[in-house]
Amino acid sequence: MKKTGKTVCYAVLYIILIILAVFTIFPIVYILLSSFKSNQEILVGGVNLLPKEWLYSNYKQAWTLANFGRLTFNSIFYAFFVVAGCVISSMAAGYVFARGKTKITKIINNMVLCSLFISIGTLSLYPQLQLAKSVGLSGTLWGPIIIHVFGMNATQVFIATGFIRQISTEIDEAARIDGCGFFKIFYKIIFPLCKPLIATTGLMAFRTAWSDYLLPYVFTISEKTKWPLVVGVVSLKSSGEAVSSWNLMLAGISISILPMLIVYLFLNRYFIAGLTEGAVKG
Amino acid sequence: MKKIGIEGRKKHPRIRTGDNVQEVLMITPMTIGFLLFSVYPILWVIRWSFFDYNGYSTAEFIGLENFIRVFTRDPAYWDSLKNTFMIAGLKMLVEIPLALFLAVVLNNKLKGSAFFRVVFFLPSVFSIAVVGLIFSLLFSSYNGIVNAVLRTCGLITRNIGWFSDKSHAMFVIILVSLWTTFGLNMIYFLMGLQNIPASLYECAEIDGANVFQKFFYITLPMVAPILQLVIMLSVLGTMKMTDLILVLTNGAPGGSTEVVMTYIFKYFFSYGDNTARSVQFGYASSMAVVTAIILGVITLIYLKMSRKMQEMEE
Numbered sequence: 001m002k003k004t005g006k007t008v009c010y011a012v013l014y015i016i017l018i019i020l021a022v023f024t025i026f027p028i029v030y031i032l033l034s035s036f037k038s039n040q041e042i043l044v045g046g047v048n049l050l051p052k053e054w055l056y057s058n059y060k061q062a063w064t065l066a067n068f069g070r071l072t073f074n075s076i077f078y079a080f081f082v083v084a085g086c087v088i089s090s091m092a093a094g095y096v097f098a099r100g101k102t103k104i105t106k107i108i109n110n111m112v113l114c115s116l117f118i119s120i121g122t123l124s125l126y127p128q129l130q131l132a133k134s135v136g137l138s139g140t141l142w143g144p145i146i147i148h149v150f151g152m153n154a155t156q157v158f159i160a161t162g163f164i165r166q167i168s169t170e171i172d173e174a175a176r177i178d179g180c181g182f183f184k185i186f187y188k189i190i191f192p193l194c195k196p197l198i199a200t201t202g203l204m205a206f207r208t209a210w211s212d213y214l215l216p217y218v219f220t221i222s223e224k225t226k227w228p229l230v231v232g233v234v235s236l237k238s239s240g241e242a243v244s245s246w247n248l249m250l251a252g253i254s255i256s257i258l259p260m261l262i263v264y265l266f267l268n269r270y271f272i273a274g275l276t277e278g279a280v281k282g
Numbered sequence: 283m284k285k286i287g288i289e290g291r292k293k294h295p296r297i298r299t300g301d302n303v304q305e306v307l308m309i310t311p312m313t314i315g316f317l318l319f320s321v322y323p324i325l326w327v328i329r330w331s332f333f334d335y336n337g338y339s340t341a342e343f344i345g346l347e348n349f350i351r352v353f354t355r356d357p358a359y360w361d362s363l364k365n366t367f368m369i370a371g372l373k374m375l376v377e378i379p380l381a382l383f384l385a386v387v388l389n390n391k392l393k394g395s396a397f398f399r400v401v402f403f404l405p406s407v408f409s410i411a412v413v414g415l416i417f418s419l420l421f422s423s424y425n426g427i428v429n430a431v432l433r434t435c436g437l438i439t440r441n442i443g444w445f446s447d448k449s450h451a452m453f454v455i456i457l458v459s460l461w462t463t464f465g466l467n468m469i470y471f472l473m474g475l476q477n478i479p480a481s482l483y484e485c486a487e488i489d490g491a492n493v494f495q496k497f498f499y500i501t502l503p504m505v506a507p508i509l510q511l512v513i514m515l516s517v518l519g520t521m522k523m524t525d526l527i528l529v530l531t532n533g534a535p536g537g538s539t540e541v542v543m544t545y546i547f548k549y550f551f552s553y554g555d556n557t558a559r560s561v562q563f564g565y566a567s568s569m570a571v572v573t574a575i576i577l578g579v580i581t582l583i584y585l586k587m588s589r590k591m592q593e594m595e596e
Contacts, residue, residue: 013387020384021401024461027416028404030427045425047434089312096309102302108313115320117581121522122543123570124323126550126563131318150315157312182301183308211409213525218551230409234529237415249419256412264407268400271407272469 028257035059035250042246055247062251070225071232072255075210078141078228082209085149086156087202091194093152094160095186099172116154125218132219139223144215148208156201159274163197164190200274203267210260229256324574331568336561348568358537359569362545363576365452369541370520373456378512381464385471386501399472402465410462414529417458421445448538451531455539459526463519467512474508475501507590514584521577528553542573 030049034042035058037051062068097109132143167190175185213230220226227235233252236245264271331348335341352359384402388395405413421428421444429441444450482500491499524543527533532553533540547553549566 010392013392017384017387017398021398024401024405024465027420027461028408030420031416043425045427045430047427047430092308093312096305100305100309102305104306105309108309108316111321112316115316117585118324118574118578119522120324120327120570120574120577122524123327123546123550123566123573124320125547126566127323127326128319130326131322146315147319150312151319152312152316182304186308207407211412213409213411213529230411234411234415237418237529238532246419246425249415253412253416257408260407260409264404268403272399272403 028261031250031253031257035247035254037247037250039245039247042250058247058251059255062248062255066232066236066245066248066252067224068229068232068252068255071227071229074141074226075228075230075256078145078212078216079206079209081145082148083202083205085145086153086205086208087198089149090153090156090160090201090205091164091191091197092186093157094162094164094197095190097157097161098164099169099182112152112154112157122214125214129218138219139226141216141220141226141228143219144212147215148205153205153208156204159200160194160197163194167193199267199270203263203270204274206263207260207271210256327567327570327574329567330564331571333564333567335564337563341564344564348565349572351565352569352572356569358540359542359545361538362540362542363573365539366521366523366541366543369452369456369459369523370517372452373460373520374513374516376456377460377464377467377516378509380460381467381512382471382505382509384464384468385475386497388468389472389475399469402468404465405462406466408462410525411529413458413462414526417454417461418445418530421454445531445534447535451534451539455527455530458530459520459523462526463516467516470508470512470515471505474505478504510584510587510590514580514587517580518577518584521580546570546573 033049033051036054036056037058038053038055041048041052096105100106128147129138129143132138137143137146171189171193172185175189180188211230212228213234216228217231217234220228220231229252233249233256236249236252330341332343332345333341334344334347384398388398420426423429423441423443423446426444428444429438432438433441442450444454478501482504483496486496486500520541522543523541524547527539527541527544528547531539533544533548546566546569549562549569552561
């Protein structure tokens with residue numbers, strides 16, 4: 001009697017879990033499948049999940065007509081520099097905060113901490129843009145790249161600080177006796193020990209860069225050829241030609257979410273670690 | 283080992299000075315970036331909040347006039363703030379019980395719990411702007427799949443215009459932001475649950491406690507600190523919500539679903555087809571200051587809570 005009760009209980013739980021999982025995945029699956037439908041089929045609507053006829057031309061059109069080839073290149077360019085830069089800058093900052101002994105370091109560390117609590121979110125975009133304009137960096141993706149790399153992303157820096165603090169200082173001392181200076185210890189000893197950290201920060205930076213919308217949007221608003229994917233895809237919605245280009249929009253969305261989906265499938269462990277550690281430590 | 287190092291350093295003050303120089307040099311680029319991109323915008327906003335300035339005309343110092351306007355003559359700002367809190371509150375009512383429930387279920391060694399964890403976390407990796415776009419297509423009134431499914435099931439006879447009245451649009455906004463973050467919150471709760479010693483449950487079982495008693499007398503009190511964290515992160519996250527609203531509804535219908543960040547954002551930049559409203563940097567700055575103070579107060583409460591949380595851990 002007790003056993004059947006338990007089985008029923010588990011069955012109910014599984015049904016709830018499966019329903020929720022379907023709801024979670026459905027929007028993504030729907031978009032991916034619909035991106036192969038003809039524009040007419042999309043405009044008519046209906047409950048068909050699978051396309052009547054698999055059309056690959058949507059992608060071809062999006063790639064050439066809506067210039068998604070260019071946008072994809074921009075996104076890769078943007079993500080590459082943000083990831084490479086953020087990994088190095090956040091590790092360097094984390095190392096200094098974890099091992100540094102000067103007063104200046106402590107003051108800066110406290111200021112970064114405080115900045116978590118005095119934040120104006122997206123409202124700092126305008127002053128940032130003005131700043132970029134004054135040095136001729138508006139209209140390119142270099143402005144957003146520099147902001148991401150040198151802007152001291154508090155979450156990433158704190159994860160790095162926490163990680164490097166856990167590395168035993170005995171290694172440093174040994175190296176110091178061998179004549180290594182502060183910087184040499186960083187790139188000869190600490191950096192090679194930080195592979196898991198590189199994976200976490202790198203993925204977080206990749207996610208930020210790949211999904212970034214407003215920052216690159218305000219910087220490259222008038223330079224269509226500089227847009228990253230997300231900006232280009234969203235612009236299709238507001239461009240008034242929306243009705244005639246649903247298929248392009250769907251193909252564009254698919255192009256922009258597929259890389260993220262693939263990376264997540266293989267590296268979800270690091271994603272989950274990065275996003276949660278950041279929030280708890282930050 | 284450590285001792286030798288410290289003594290060694292004392293004997294060679296020159297080496298330590300060199301180290302100090304290297305240390306400061308290493309942090310300098312990021313410090314400049316931090317000052318320029320985080321501190322400068324705040325100072326910029328504070329300064330211009332006292333000016334009447336739209337970028338073209340000459341700026342005119344008007345003292346507290348902008349702030350008086352925020353507090354007395356701009357009900358739309360307060361409406362957007364009300365919307366923000368409403369979204370935060372309603373979202374939390376569903377999200378937190380749901381995330382906690384899933385965490386408790388998946389914390390048992392169920393078959394496939396790793397799979398469900400990965401699935402539920404999936405939405406948090408996508409671009410919020412693209413998510414907004416995806417859902418605006420799903421909820422499109424003529425050819426959206428949501429209306430089609432509801433019609434086929436016989437639940438509605440006419441298509442619902444999801445973005446043509448406020449309550450429907452708010453419902454969609456809450457649903458979408460729920461979709462993007464419930465998995466993340468589930469993971470927070472899972473982390474909290476894993477810290478609960480199994481012996482507590484064993485004792486309770488010996489005393490004959492049932493599932494619900496175990497949940498309310500052990501699980502809930504033990505995850506209380508994480509619960510506070512999740513609540514605060516959720517409120518702050520909603521307060522800063524911008525991309526989703528801009529792409530999903532852009533304030534439609536008629537600005538009634540505007541949240542505080544998008545409302546101010548549109549005084550800084552003309553966005554979408556909303557070009558009727560002209561940009562006003564001075565006024566936008568003063569609203570930014572007011573909002574930052576509100577955000578700051580909320581965060582202070584959060585800080586106090588997390589202090590309490592640490593004390594509890596110790």
